[in-house]
Amino acid sequence: MEKEFDPKIVGFFCNWCTAAAADLAGTSRIQYPANVRPIRVMCSGSVDASYVIKALLEGADGVLIGGCHPNDCHYVNGNYKARRRVALLKSILTTLDLDPDRVWLRWISAAEGVRFAKVVRQMTEEIKEKGPNPMGKSTQT
Amino acid sequence: MAKKVKEFERHVVVLGGGAAGIAAALALNDLGFKVSLIEKQSHLLGTIGQLDKQFPNDACGFCQLRSRVEPGVSELCLRRDLGAEGLDIYNLSTLWNVEKLKGERLKLYFNQEPAYIKPRLCVRCRKCEDVCPVEVPDEFNLLGKRKAAYTRYPMAIPPTWVIDGENCTRCGECVKVCPTDCIDLEMQPREISLEADAVVIATGFSLIDPAYLTELGVRFPNVVTSLELERILSDMGPTQGELKRPSDGSEPKKVAFVFCAGSRDRLHPYCSTACCMYGAKEARMLGDKYPDTELTIFYMDRRGYGKPYYSYMEETLPDVRWIPCRPAKVEEDQDNNLIVHYESEDGKFHKEEFDLVTLVVGQEGRADDFANLFELETNEGFVKIEVGSEIGTANPKVFAIGSAGGPKDLPDSITEAQAAAGRIASLLGIPKTRNTPPKSVEPFPKVGVVFDPVGDDDGLDKDAIKTFFAEKGITTAFINYTETGKGLSELENFIKEKELDRLVVAGPAPNKAERLLKERVQELGWHPAQLEYLDFREPVLWGYEDASKFNEAALTLALAHAEKLRLLSFDSAEPVQPFGRALIVGAGAAGLWAARQFADVGVSVTLIEKTEQPGGQARKLSRTLEGFEPAPFLENLIKKVKKSKKIELLTNTTLDRIEGELGKFTAHLKRGEKELIRGAAIILFATGAQEYEPKKDEFGWGLEGVISERDFAGRISKGETDDLKSVVMIQCVGSRNEEHPYCSRVCCRRALANAIALKEANPKVEVTIIARDVMSWGLSELYYLKARELGVNFIRYEKDNPPTVSRRDGKLVVSVFDRLLDATVELSAGSVVLANGIVASTLPILYNDKPVSFDKFGFFAEVNPKFRPTELEVDGMFAAGLAKGPKRLTESLTEASAAVAKALVFLRAEKLAPKYYVARTNTRRCAFCGICIDACPNSARVMDDDLMSARVIEAICQGCGICASACPSQAAHLLTLESDQAFRMIDVMLAQTERGD
The missing domain is CATH 3.50.50.60 (FAD/NAD(P)-binding domain)
Known part of the structure; x- marks a missing residue:
């Protein structure tokens, strides 16, 4: 029997909010699927487009960028810059024939453990429906 | 010092x-x-x-x-x-x-x-809470329950569980499960x-307990307090952020807010200050989340009295129905809906049904x-x-x-x-602060990984993990409770024994532990960056719903972080030796007060003033509402400043431009034709503001007998108003309009001070204050009451229907629409006093050839209005007093003291230690395009013409990495996460996935 598709999602989580929200969810035993592998960054605005593209090319089924809510950024406006960059990146992904809906940007504050779990669950489910990233090496072999 | x-x-x-x-x-x-x-x-x-x-x-x-x-x-x-x-x-x-x-x-x-739990031994595993059979009301989440073994909130400070001795039954279940034996139910106070x-x-x-407000229906389930609503709307609250009625869990469609619940009444005659704003905030939050909900606010005055508050309220206005009245009664029908009885301004009585009523309660x-x-x-x-x-x-x-x-x-x-x-x-x-010597991190490391998953029941296959890492040349250890002294020593021994110089600790969410660990490794001669803390216990062991994924996560995440450390190497910059001097721009009350406090701790100050004499706006102020006499205070302060050997006071001097960075600013000053240069570690702007000058005919400005509030106060103190029979005061002149969309904060209080002084001198004088909302927040509400008791008349007007002033038959006549009478009334007045607001004095300031930015009102913009109120975007630059927005004299002084406290952190440092959370530029790659300059949120990047490259001012850089991601030629980079490290982490995270099968 074929194994159920188990998505691999790379997460870029802001140190001040989303990374802390993951801790909060865990401490509060609010559980979520184990599909996101997080990389802690100082600001969602520091997530280089090449990181996202690299992750997709290496076979990530999704990329989740977690930043602070508007007005909450430790670096004044880094989250707005992230939003602008992700919007641009999505249009580029389309031209590269990569699915822009595999890249999510979400505002999750340090006080939102429930939201963190919800977002991870929702993304995992939607990616499951999409199926594996066609660029993924695991599907080629 | x-x-x-x-x-x-x-x-x-x-x-x-x-x-x-x-x-x-x-x-x-x-x-x-x-x-x-x-x-x-x-x-x-x-x-x-x-x-x-x-x-x-x-x-x-x-x-x-x-x-x-x-x-x-x-x-x-x-x-x-x-x-x-x-x-x-x-x-x-x-x-x-x-x-x-x-x-x-x-x-x-x-x-x-007694907490009945020894905080040093508590590892925050929550096992005691899980087994605790006692449930009591939760004073944090308000509408839910908590156990007797608990933390007030999940990520608690101090990081320990406690046992509520009053409700604990001493059943001892928690003692049995505690893995570190930290529970002692016999603990004594x-x-x-x-x-x-x-x-x-x-x-x-304390939040005012609204229990006595029986007429507002406190006993009904669907009448909640503002703090309860706050928790209901919170993601971690009792309903996980979903708006639900306490009675039946349905989503309310019509919500009322009652402001001043328990404030401005007989029991609490003062105004609770914050409620208008936080009530408006809750309405906004609710409206954002549930756009279809109909929102109504019952209020007495809209007290949005600070710089950004009024525009905040204006933005809230269109989505909310504001009714200026306190409801008379709240009743409940059989479906737990609430019937609110109120009287509108035209004197008509109304009964209206709501699904949820929020009492916006105040402070006691x-x-x-x-x-x-x-x-x-x-x-x-x-x-x-x-x-x-x-x-x-x-x-x-x-x-x-x-x-x-x-x-x-x-x-x-x-x-x-x-x-x-x-x-x-x-x-x-x-x-003075001790120095931290600069440290560089050498390449070719020996990396270790320590797992601290807490307890042996974590479901990790330790042997498999050890073998996996050994194959990669990485030493591993499992050490429990690194948060405690014992665990910490074991960890130190592991480092020494294996001669490691990099370590990943995969353990509990960093709390006190991370700081302790970093201090410990620094004692071993490491740079703190050589230790990487991986949150493992909370997000993985407790967060993953599938325990079979723990092993895979342990391998993937820890290896990714180990590989990140393997690639870590950098040279630390030389520390900056700051100038031992502060520059204060503006010798008004705030500037003088700050200068004196700097001098008190032995810091040298250059204090510049563009006019001939120090004192600023405070010179023109009369006795305040509370009875403070500014003149002798100011005179004494100026005397002290002039006498101080630490303070160089330069009058007739302006600031031309600033160069440099935190610790090493160079200020170019102009004194007449002469240019002066001063070095300073920090710069404090206390440049003040101006009184609004009304346009000709605005509220009768220019007519004989029409005078500004401040000048009128001066006349009262000189006894020149004794023969006046009637005075009309008009508030919000040049405030809260399109041109100046903020409240000037001082005028209503000054009007009250003037009115009270007039009435006390001559009870027969007719005093009328025509105001939009009387901004007597906090304890100054008591003066509003006093003015009313003395017989001062108050008439409310709306922005779109302002009073007019004219002169007829040698008399001043004010006509105003009185909504209570539903008619325009005419008042004749001996004097008409205009509450002229406060406007910014715009002065362009050049810093490193770029203008310093101001907020939308023209005042200095604080980097964070709540938590860093005196700090500007550029590290080492501060602002205080009127330069930052309208405020009272004593508030300006307070702000100056706050700025001094924040500035002294830099002034007491012998050296500003080099940072690690910092971006740099690879000059050979830099295309000199300037994109990073615009990307930087802190003005930490400059174009260096000599290097033909962008350059980072490390003292200012906060290490966010936004520049690195914006740079098109990969010249800008971040020490904490270089792109090769990020790429390697991505590789590891995606390559290892098959291994978990």
């Missing part, structure tokens, strides 16, 4: 661990004071912990309190930082006695209730006594419980504040900040907290 003091030699006790107390404790700790932070409850944070978002920016950001100067500090969130050296936290402690010692020192006696050089009272407020003072211990008086239950100050008490070594001294909002509380630190620094002196 003038007074030779050692680090942590002077001791300050801060009473109360809410927002203000924490802010004061951190600011004092930054200045080298030993601080004891006393909290009555089990955990810190007070009310702010219950508010996810606060006005005026609908965000939190409390973690931004900490200034970021030490290497590594910028990675620490507040929670971790409260474990700093020299900062002791005593929870569950109540003050019961104060003794006077020699030299104005105080000895404070506390009673600490402890006596604590602390000797203090100064005391900061930050005891905050707590000072009656303890003020007598300090021999202090109280005022309506709050600590009595000395006239002429916002934080000073009758005891010069005791300060009352935030709501301890009167109902306050958050931004003012934080400013006062930092101001207390500034005042205490100038009273007690501060030490």
Whole structure:
């Protein structure tokens, strides 16, 4: 029997909010699927487009960028810059024939453990429906 | 510094661990004071912990309190930082006695209730809570339940569980499951006594219990308090952020807010200050989340009295129906819906049905419980504040900040907290900071990984993990409880034994532990960056719903972080040796006051003033509402400043431009034709503001007998108004309109002061104040009441229907639409007094050839209006007083003290240690395009024409990495996460996935 598709999602989580929200969810035993592998960054605005593209090319089924809510950024406006960059990146992904809906940007504050779990669950489910990233090496072999 | 003091030699006790107390404790700790932070409850944070978002920016950001100067500090969130050296936290402690010692020192006696859990041994595993059979109402989430073994909130500070002795049945189940034997149900209360050089009272407020407001339906399930609604809307609240009616869990479609519930009544005659704004915030939050909900606010005055508050309210207005009335009665029907009875302004009675009613409750003072211990008086239950100050008490070594001294909002509380630190620094002196030598990190490391998953029941296959890492040349160890002393020693031995120079610790969410670990490895000669802390326990072991994925996560995440460390190497920059001087621009009250405090701690100051004489706007002020006489205070202050050897006062001098960076600013000054140059470590802008000059005919401006409020006050004090028979005062002249969309904060209070003075001198004089909302927030509401008692008339007007002033038959006539009478009334007046607002004095300031940015009102823009109220975008630049927005004289002085406290952190440093959370530029790759300059949120990047490259000013850089991601040629890079490290981490995370099968 074929194994159920188990998505691999790379997460870029802001140190001040989303990374802390993951801790909060865990401490509060609010559980979520184990599909996101997080990389802690100082600001969602520091997530280089090449990181996202690299992750997709290496076979990530999704990329989740977690930043602070508007007005909450430790670096004044880094989250707005992230939003602008992700919007641009999505249009580029389309031209590269990569699915822009595999890249999510979400505002999750340090006080939102429930939201963190919800977002991870929702993304995992939607990616499951999409199926594996066609660029993924695991599907080629 | 003038007074030779050692680090942590002077001791300050801060009473109360809410927002203000924490802010004061951190600011004092930054200045080298030993601080004891006393909290009555089990955990810190007070009310702010219950508010996810606060006005005026609908965000939190409390973690931004900490200034970021030490290497590594910028990675620490507040929670971790409260474990700093020299900062002791005593929870569950109540003050019961104060003794006077020699030299104005105080000895404070506390009673600490037992927590029944030894905090040093608690590893926050929650096992005690899981087995605890006792359930009691949850005072944090309000509408839910908690156990007797609990934390107030999940990521608690101090990081330990406690047992509520009152409700605990001593069943002992928790003792059986505790893995570290930290529970002692026999624990006894402890006596604590602390000797203090100064005391900061930050005891905050109790929320007014609305139980006595029976007419507002407090007993009905669907009448909730504003704090309950706050928790309902919170993601971690009792309904997980979903708006549900307590009675049936349905989503309310029609919600009413009743402002001033329990404020401005007989029991609490004052205004609670913050409620108009936080009530508006809750309405906004609710409206954003549930756009279809119909929102109604019943209010008395719209008190949005600060710089950004009025426009905040205006933005809220269109979506909300505002009714200026306090409901007479709230009833309930059989479906638990609420019938609100109210009278509209035209005198008609209404009955309206709502699904949910929120009582926006105010603040009640707590000072009656303890003020007598300090021999202090109280005022309506709050600590009595000395006239002429916002934080000073009758005891010069005791300060009352935030709501301890009167109902306050958050931004003012934080400013006062930092101001207390500034005042205490100038009273007690501060030490020079020790140097941290620069360290570089060498390549070719030996990396180890320590797992601290807590307990042996974590489901990890230890042998498989060890084998996997051994294949990669990485040594692993499983060490339990690295948070405790024993675990820490084991970890140190592991490092030594295996001769490691890089370590990943995959353990519990970093709290105190990370700071302890980083200190420990620094003692071994490491750079703190050589230790990487991986949050593993909470997000993985407790967060993953599928336990079979633990092993895979252990391999993937730990390896990714180990590989990241393998690639770590950098050279630390040379430390900056700061100039020992502060530059203050503007010698008004705020500038003079700051200069004096700098001089008190031995810092040299250059104080420049563009006019001929110091004093600024304060020269023109008369006696305040509270009875403070500015003139003698100012005269005395100027005298002291002129006498001080530490202060260079330059009048007729302007600031031309600024170059350099934090610690090494160069200011080019102009004095007549002459150019002067001064070096300064920090710059404080106290450039003031101006009175609004009405346009000709605006409210009759220019007519004989029409006078500005400030000039009128001067006339009253000279006794020139005694023969006046009638006076009409018009408020909001040049404030709260399209041109100046903010409240000028001082005018209503001044009108009240004038009105009271007139009435007291001559009870027969007719005084009418025509105002849109009377902004007498906090305890100044008592003066509003007094004015009413004295017979002052108040007429409300709306922005779109303002009063007009004309001269007819030699008399001034004011006509205004009175909504109560539903008719236009005409008032004849001997004098018409216009409350001219405060407007920014715009002055372009060039910093490194770029103009310093101002806010949308033309005032200096604070980097964070709530938590860093005096700091500007550029590190080392501060602003205080009217330059930052309208405020009263005493508030300007408070802000100046707050700026001094924040600035002294840099001025007391012999060297500004090099940072690790910092971006750099690879000059060979830089295309000199300038994109990174615009990307940087802190003006830390400059174009260096000599290098033909962008350059980072490391003292300013906060290490966010936005420049690195914006740079098109990969020249800008970030030390904490280089792109090769990120790429390697991505590789590992995606390559390892098959291994978990």
